[in-house]
Amino acid sequence: xxxxxxxxxxxxxxGPVPRLGPVPPWGSGPALGFGIGWRPEIDLTVERLPGIDFxxxxxxxxVPRRLPESLRAxxxxxxxxxxxxxxxxxxxxxxxxxxxxxxxxxxxxxLGSPLVSEHIAFTRAGGLDAGHLLPxxxxxxxxxxxxxxxxxxxxxxxxxxxxxNIAPLFAWPADELxxxxxxxxxxxxxxxxxxxxxxxxxxxxxxxxxxxxEVLDALPLERLGYVHVAGGVERGGVWHDTHxxxxxxxxxxxxxxxxxxxxxxxxxxERDGDYPPDTELVTELEAVRRTVQEARHVR
Amino acid sequence: xxxxxxxxxxxxxxxxxAALVAGAKPPDGFDVARVRVQARALVDKRARHAxxxxxxxxxxxxxxxxxxxxxxxxxxPLPPGGGHADAAAFVAYLRGRGELPPGPAxxxxxxxxxxxxxxxx
Numbered sequence: 001x002x003x004x005x006x007x008x009x010x011x012x013x014x015g016p017v018p019r020l021g022p023v024p025p026w027g028s029g030p031a032l033g034f035g036i037g038w039r040p041e042i043d044l045t046v047e048r049l050p051g052i053d054f055x056x057x058x059x060x061x062x063v064p065r066r067l068p069e070s071l072r073a074x075x076x077x078x079x080x081x082x083x084x085x086x087x088x089x090x091x092x093x094x095x096x097x098x099x100x101x102x103x104x105x106x107x108x109x110x111l112g113s114p115l116v117s118e119h120i121a122f123t124r125a126g127g128l129d130a131g132h133l134l135p136x137x138x139x140x141x142x143x144x145x146x147x148x149x150x151x152x153x154x155x156x157x158x159x160x161x162x163x164x165n166i167a168p169l170f171a172w173p174a175d176e177l178x179x180x181x182x183x184x185x186x187x188x189x190x191x192x193x194x195x196x197x198x199x200x201x202x203x204x205x206x207x208x209x210x211x212x213x214e215v216l217d218a219l220p221l222e223r224l225g226y227v228h229v230a231g232g233v234e235r236g237g238v239w240h241d242t243h244x245x246x247x248x249x250x251x252x253x254x255x256x257x258x259x260x261x262x263x264x265x266x267x268x269x270e271r272d273g274d275y276p277p278d279t280e281l282v283t284e285l286e287a288v289r290r291t292v293q294e295a296r297h298v299r
Numbered sequence: 300x301x302x303x304x305x306x307x308x309x310x311x312x313x314x315x316x317a318a319l320v321a322g323a324k325p326p327d328g329f330d331v332a333r334v335r336v337q338a339r340a341l342v343d344k345r346a347r348h349a350x351x352x353x354x355x356x357x358x359x360x361x362x363x364x365x366x367x368x369x370x371x372x373x374x375x376p377l378p379p380g381g382g383h384a385d386a387a388a389f390v391a392y393l394r395g396r397g398e399l400p401p402g403p404a405x406x407x408x409x410x411x412x413x414x415x416x417x418x419x420x
Contacts, residue, residue, distance in 0.1 A: 060381070087381075093309030125312035128320055131377040131385075132341050137311065141304035169337045173328025207333075238336055273347070 029160060029193045029225040030114040032080060032266025034289055036281070037243075042271070043070035045278050049285065054080040056117070056268055059103065060087055064110035075111060082226075083107035085118040090149045090163070091136040092122035101156045108159050115225060117162040117195045118153070120146070120186065137172035138182045143189075150190040162193035162225030165215075167203035167232075167241035179210055180218025193225030198254040199232060199241055199270075205250075206239035212254045216261060226266030229255055229288050243272035247284055252291045259295030267292055320376050342372045345385055352386035356393075359400035367398070 033053025038046050046055060047070060057071060062083065071081055085104050088096050108116045121133035136142050154161055165183060177185065187194055196219070204210035229252070231245035247269070258264065267288055271281065317323035318334055319341055325334040346368040350357035357364045371392045378384045393399040 093305045093312055122312055125316045126309060128313065128316045129377045129379070130316050130319055130341060131381065132344060134312075134315070134319075134337075137308075142308055145304050145308050169340065170330050170333035236336075238333070240340065 029162065029223075029265050032082075032114070032226050032268075034285065034292075035080075035082075035266060035268040036285065037084075037268060037270040037272070038071065038074070038081070039272065040068065040070075041273075042275050042281075043068065045275070045281065046070070047073060048278065049281060051285070051289070052079060054082060054266060054268070056082045056084040056270075057107075057111075059083040059085040059107045059116070062107050062110075064103070064106040067110060071111065080114055081111040082113055083111060083116045085116065086133065087123055088118045088153065089121070089123040090118055090153060091120055091142065091146045092125060092149070093145060096149050096153050098156070101153055104153075105157050108157065113159055115160045115162055115193065116157060117164060117225070119164045119166050120183070121166045133166045135166060135168040135171060136182075138175040138177040138179065139172075140176060143177070143182060143185055147186060147189045150186070150192050154190065154192065160193055160225070162195040164195035164197050164228065165200050165204075167197070167200040167239075169207055169238060169240075171208050178214070178218065179204060180215040183215070184218050184220055187220045187223040192223070194219060194223050195225050195228060196258060197228035197230070198258060199228060199230040199247070199251045201254050202248075202251045203232065203239045203241045206234065206237075213257055216254070216258055221262040224262060224265060226268060227255065227258065227264055228268055228270055230270040243270050244274040246276075246280075247287065252287060255288065256291050256295050259292045264292055322373065342369050345372055345377060345382070348382035349386040349389050352383060353390065355403035356390065356400065367393070 035052055035054035035056065036046055036049060038055035038057045040061075046052065055071075055074060062068075062071075075081060083104055085100070088100055088104065090096060104116055104118070107113070119133045120136065122136060123130055123133060136146065150161070150163070163186070165179065183194060186192060196216075198212070201210070201212040201215055204215075205212050229247055230241060230243045231247045231251070232239055232241040232243070233245045234240070255267070269281070269285055269288055275281075311326065314323070314326040315329070315334075318325040318329075319338045325331050343365075346365055349368060350364065360367055368389065371389050375388060375392065378388050390399065
């Protein structure tokens with residue numbers, strides 16, 4: 001690998017140049033360890049897997065007053081549960097829906113969560129719901145709207161918020177900032193933690209030609225909340241972040257690069273279907289653990 | 300910065316989502332082929348969620364399931380209420396057209412019962 005790439009400089013192009021100042025001295029996020037996405041279909045598997053320090057549960061599928069027995073069992077033995085929202089649409093033009101925010105907050109409270117997470121994306125516009133995390137235009141205007149929405153969310157949440165880079169199939173035509181610059185600016189302006197999905201960085205690499213290492217080098221690593229790892233598949237030159245395929249080597253390579261740059265507070269494996277035998281999940285988790293531990297910074 | 304960044308963003312995002320879920324023309328400058336790939340992926344995702352809610356229906360329609368669902372999704376954007384509401388609307392759509400297959404087969408019911416009987420030890 002070449003030498004360190006400097007922080008992104010002023011951005012040429014239309015609109016005012018974003019300020020790229022030093023990162024304010026917020027504390028880092030909580031230590032989480034190694035985890036897996038809890039899903040009802042694999043609840044017993046998740047409970048049985050060795051060495052699981054934390055899990056994520058999709059917030060929209062939870063009823064805070066009637067938590068699944070499996071999540072209560074995990075909590076009882078000290079496994080942290082992070083509510084992971086998928087429909088706040090924080091990058092949308094509208095301010096975040098108070099009811100969805102209240103639900104996310106209630107999930108965090110009911111689960112005693114150390115933090116909650118969501119996405120840098122929008123999911124709906126003007127009454128049309130895509131039902132999916134869509135990429136934002138990386139413009140100063142969209143960044144300003146997103147940052148204001150994030151601050152509104154932070155005000156309503158009882159715990160820190162971590163935001164995830166999504167898996168893009170396409171990009172907006174008039175991006176003014178690189179992905180790294182956008183993430184850096186968002187974290188610096190709002191103090192939000194970053195949930196770095198290394199599989200999604202790989203997705204952006206295959207689909208848009210984004211260099212994952214350039215993104216990693218631009219990130220304010222002090223704001224790293226935790227990391228997602230997942231599998232996907234290439235079809236017709238397009239990487240699909242399916243979460244139903246094994247984690248491929250290039251995704252683990254990006255994880256290794258990240259873990260070599262900073263102490264990673266947590267890494268979580270996402271699997272959302274075509275569930276393999278438990279032994280395969282154990283093997284995948286071992287590969288994730290080994291990758292982090294063999295990198296320079298080991299916790 | 301625009302005078303009203305929210306209004307400008309709202310318009311741009313609406314045009315994109317309309318192209319993805321309502322058959323509108325992709326806004327200028329987008330990679331049209333990729334927008335199509337995303338649009339197809341959105342229908343696939345809805346089809347998978349609906350199948351998860353009604354496995355018997357996916358089983359009954361078998362190889363036709365994806366095509367029948369796509370025909371439904373083409374004229375029925377994702378309703379408020381997400382996957383559950385979408386699955387229910389798909390069933391209503393098929394019933395309305397007289398194309399709803401007979402209910403869950405006995406073996407599918409058996410699988411459901413076994414699933415519900417799973418106990419933690």
